[in-house]
Amino acid sequence: MNVLSMKHVWKKKETAFLLKDVSLFINDGEWLLISGPVGDGKEELKKVLLGFDNEYEGYISLHKKDIKSMEDYPAKIAFIHNHLIDENGSKTIYEYLAFPLRLEGFSEKEVEKRINHLLRQFSFSMDFEKICMVYH
Structure with a gap:
């Protein structure tokens, strides 16, 4: 079952495209790993997927509901940064x-x-x- 859908998402800042026609689909039980060279839009993709940035063109849905209309969207998605240990080194x-x-x-x-x-x-x-x- 498709849980998260991102269809034809574009993000532009001034004259530069930060995301160009990005589409992805995450099914129930799947995880998403975002990896790539510096400057390829990983940070922008993360901000958009986590709901921190709503200034994009295209459509993102969680369980077929547009995330822009979901007040509780941030509580329904989790993110693990590549720096897995916190400042105090107390989390594994x-x-x-x-x-x-x-x-x-x-x-x-x-x-x-x-x-x-x-x-x-x-x-x-x-x-x-x-x-x-x-x-x-």
Whole structure:
């Protein structure tokens, strides 16, 4: 089932296009990884997808509802930055991945199951105990 849709999104600042005709679809249970060279629009895409920037052309929907009309949209989407450890070094990768699942009310057993499944999808070579450790 299609959860998040982005169709023909354009973002322009002065004379430069920051996003050019971007379309993507995220289905239930899928994750989105935004990666690429500096200057390719990753930051702009993130701002638009998270609802921080509504000044774009095109259509973005969550469960077939236009995100511009959803007051609670930011509470329904999660983002994990590539700098996974916070300033104090107190959060693990596991904690960042578990946070949105806990918000949805999943049990700790289900959170662990889903994160292990995710790690297998990305073929992480770390074992579960190492990814849960706090690094200082």
